[in-house]
Amino acid sequence: MSVYEYIVRTKDLSKVYTMGDVQVRALDDVALDIRRGEYVSIMGPSGSGKSTLFNMIGGLDKPTQGTVFIDEVDMAQLTAQELAFLRCRKIGYIFQTFNLIPVMTALENVTLPMVFAGLTTDDAMDKGAELLKTVGLEGRRDHKPTELSGGQQQRVATARALANDPAIILADEPTGNLDLRTGKEIIDLLKRMNEEKKVTVISATHDLKMIDVSDRVVWIRDGQIERIEERADIEVQVGQMEGEEH
Amino acid sequence: MTSVLDEVSKRGIEKQIVLPWSRALQMTRENIFVRLGRSAITALGIFLGIAFLAAVLFSAAAAQVAAEKQMREIGVDAADAQTQARVIWLAAMSLLVATVGIVNSMLMSVTERYKEIGTMKCLGALDSFIVRLFLLEAGLLGILGSMLGAIAGTGVMTLVSAHRLGWSLALSSWGKPALELGGWTVPLWLGIVIAIVIGGVLSVGAALYPAWRAAKMPPAAALRSEF
Ligand SMILES: Nc1ncnc2c1ncn2[C@@H]1O[C@H](COP(=O)(O)OP(=O)(O)O)[C@@H](O)[C@H]1O
Numbered sequence: 307m308s309v310y311e312y313i314v315r316t317k318d319l320s321k322v323y324t325m326g327d328v329q330v331r332a333l334d335d336v337a338l339d340i341r342r343g344e345y346v347s348i349m350g351p352s353g354s355g356k357s358t359l360f361n362m363i364g365g366l367d368k369p370t371q372g373t374v375f376i377d378e379v380d381m382a383q384l385t386a387q388e389l390a391f392l393r394c395r396k397i398g399y400i401f402q403t404f405n406l407i408p409v410m411t412a413l414e415n416v417t418l419p420m421v422f423a424g425l426t427t428d429d430a431m432d433k434g435a436e437l438l439k440t441v442g443l444e445g446r447r448d449h450k451p452t453e454l455s456g457g458q459q460q461r462v463a464t465a466r467a468l469a470n471d472p473a474i475i476l477a478d479e480p481t482g483n484l485d486l487r488t489g490k491e492i493i494d495l496l497k498r499m500n501e502e503k504k505v506t507v508i509s510a511t512h513d514l515k516m517i518d519v520s521d522r523v524v525w526i527r528d529g530q531i532e533r534i535e536e537r538a539d540i541e542v543q544v545g546q547m548e549g550e551e552h
Numbered sequence: 553m554t555s556v557l558d559e560v561s562k563r564g565i566e567k568q569i570v571l572p573w574s575r576a577l578q579m580t581r582e583n584i585f586v587r588l589g590r591s592a593i594t595a596l597g598i599f600l601g602i603a604f605l606a607a608v609l610f611s612a613a614a615a616q617v618a619a620e621k622q623m624r625e626i627g628v629d630a631a632d633a634q635t636q637a638r639v640i641w642l643a644a645m646s647l648l649v650a651t652v653g654i655v656n657s658m659l660m661s662v663t664e665r666y667k668e669i670g671t672m673k674c675l676g677a678l679d680s681f682i683v684r685l686f687l688l689e690a691g692l693l694g695i696l697g698s699m700l701g702a703i704a705g706t707g708v709m710t711l712v713s714a715h716r717l718g719w720s721l722a723l724s725s726w727g728k729p730a731l732e733l734g735g736w737t738v739p740l741w742l743g744i745v746i747a748i749v750i751g752g753v754l755s756v757g758a759a760l761y762p763a764w765r766a767a768k769m770p771p772a773a774a775l776r777s778e779f
């Protein structure tokens with residue numbers, strides 16, 4: 307028996323995209339166990355299969371082969387209703403391009419998942435305002451996405467991802483469209499939520515700044531897991547790197 | 553610690569995902585106003601179609617007024633039923649063209665919103681929410697376009713017939729029969745109401761396929777598209 311409780315497990319996970327005669331094996335027999343409450347970074351170069359893995363774990367696309375278990379429940383067995391429930395209540399998604407609904411204000415964006423979850427308008431507004439405060443945007447609740455900077459939009463997106471107190475936050479290159487400093491702020495925000503709310507964070511990225519806050523780093527290449535590094539190994543390496551620099 | 557899917561596996565009220573009509577209406581209203589250009593294009597076809605139909609109905613009723621007046625004065629025959637049938641047929645064709653226009657415009661609107669649809673699904677939206685939002689939008693635009701079309705069509709014809717018959721006779725057309733439907737005589741005002749309803753129904757009908765396509769798209773595919 308393992309000492310860890312796994313919130314996500316993938317078994318023999320493969321995804322093949324077929325375009326005409328060409329087949330791309332974007333994921334190849336991936337077996338990955340993610341511990342409840344940890345902060346995992348999925349690192350790899352562009353095209354290595356990070357987004358594909360993100361889609362599989364998030365129930366946004368179906369694998370060609372293999373299984374994704376969320377809390378030991380096979381995702382392929384869920385009905386459309388149950389899948390929607392899972393997306394609404396149990397997983398918060400963050401994207402590289404922020405993906406706020408353009409016609410809605412910051413507050414409306416944050417409250418939308420709560421409306422879907424059946425909260426009353428008043429409750430949703432209160433909680434939405436609270437979440438915007440948590441991400442440092444209390445003064446921007448009535449702003450539309452176009453009136454916000456990239457970093458601010460990603461903060462709104464993070465608040466929206468937290469709307470229904472999910473067990474998992476899934477992020478796909480959350481800092482990909484942000485400058486160095488703003489990117490760092492989003493990473494710190496995710497880490498803070500991970501610590502304060504005990505939410506499991508799974509982030510696909512090729513941003514090396516993410517390594518610092520990760521409990522584990524999963525390196526993937528050509529759709530396969532190359533190696534998995536634990537916090538302890540990482541600290542040694544970061545220490546070495548810093549030692550070399552000075 | 554409770555399991556993520558405890559509530560999922562429990563069937564019943566807890567796993568329900570909802571979109572209240574009030575919020576759906578609010579979202580539709582915002583969509584229509586924020587994308588005013590696209591909304592205007594969607595509504596334009598139905599506006600023109602209904603304007604034409606309303607004008608045809610009005611002139612039929614006005615012809616009746618004119619005929620009654622002339623009969624009293626010089627005893628001339630009433631309006632030509634065959635001509636009216638032909639014109640109604642023309643109006644029906646123009647509505648068909650308007651419907652095709654709506655299908656096209658809604659499909660483009662769906663394409664523009666792929667990413668948004670994918671995002672909504674990630675937030676838990678059911679396929680039926682997406683369908684509901686697009687049908688609501690089409691329905692509102694259809695009714696709005698039809699009402700404006702009816703006002704424009706009857707407005708122009710009122711001016712024209714007021715020029716010929718004078719204001720009081722022109723306005724009396726509203727109570728005159730505009731249409732014979734299988735022995736049932738439809739007065740002008742009712743004909744206009746029916747025309748507006750037809751406009752709304754056609755719009756919703758035209759949006760069915762685009763809405764269904766939007767709803768059926770897997771979220772991953774919707775999110776990938778670059779728009
Ligand atoms: N929908 C798709 N259709 C065809 N090929 C795809 C699709 N999505 C991803 N791929 C291919 O799969 C591989 C992995 O892509 P992706 O998961 O997006 O990588 P990453 O997110 O790490 O950049 C790439 O070769 C990409 O071109």
Ligand SMILES: [Mg+2]
Pocket residue numbers: 356357358478479
């Ligand atoms: Mg990617």
